């Protein structure tokens with residue numbers, strides 16, 4: 621169940637007045653400052669801003685991997701503050717996929733085993749069959765028994781995409797998904813991401829430094845020193861239109 625925005629559309633992600641600090645003592649950093657935003661179901665959104673502005677932290681907050689100090693985080697109809705650690709893990713398994721710049725595959729598992737992990741965690745008996753189908757869809761049907769070290773960067777990211785999408789999450793979060801890839805490979809990975817998300821109606825939230833990649837998204841959300849540009853939040857225009 622998604623939260624309904626003032627214009628009647630559905631927000632699959634809604635943050636209200638979120639504050640988040642990390643670190644302790646003198647090293648404590650106030651990272652997210654009064655962040656409010658909404659993302660609609662099926663949208664693709666690019667989070668952009670200078671290095672250190674809080675993009676990754678914001679993404680992890682929306683993905684249920686970072687808890688906020690204040691404010692509300694509603695994702696796929698769930699108030700994340702209400703969940704304990706087990707509840708958050710279950711929430712992530714059922715609702716979100718995440719990919720990273722550095723792929724984060726499990727090195728001693730084959731491509732097939734890596735992709736099967738989310739389904740095995742969910743107790744699915746068809747985990748390996750479904751993982752094999754998903755790998756074929758990302759163009760790696762011929763690399764299933766390979767270990768990550770035997771795959772190119774682009775191939776590793778395809779495995780990571782298959783793993784993130786195999787359980788058909790409503791939302792895919794991607795933190796600089798092409799940041800470790802050459803330009804051509806990065807474009808191929810972006811093509812795969814956009815095509816798959818469009819086909820399945822998956823909401824895509826990605827962080828990128830690449831203007832060309834950001835421009836392919838439906839919308840930009842700019843962040844500076846932990847503050848989201850009010851014009852980008854996806855809220856102001858709707859309230860004003862009421």
Ligand SMILES: Nc1ncnc2c1ncn2[C@@H]1O[C@H](COP(=O)(O)OP(=O)(O)O)[C@@H](O)[C@H]1O
Nearest residue numbers: 642643649651670671672673674675676677678
């Ligand atoms: N666990 C942490 N403890 C303390 N400071 C952190 C922690 N994680 C991130 N930071 C700081 O928060 C700021 C935002 O980090 P991050 O979200 O990674 O920014 P970005 O992804 O935009 O480069 C940076 O100044 C970073 O050093």
Ligand SMILES: [Mg+2]
Nearest residue numbers: 675676677827
């Ligand atoms: Mg980052």
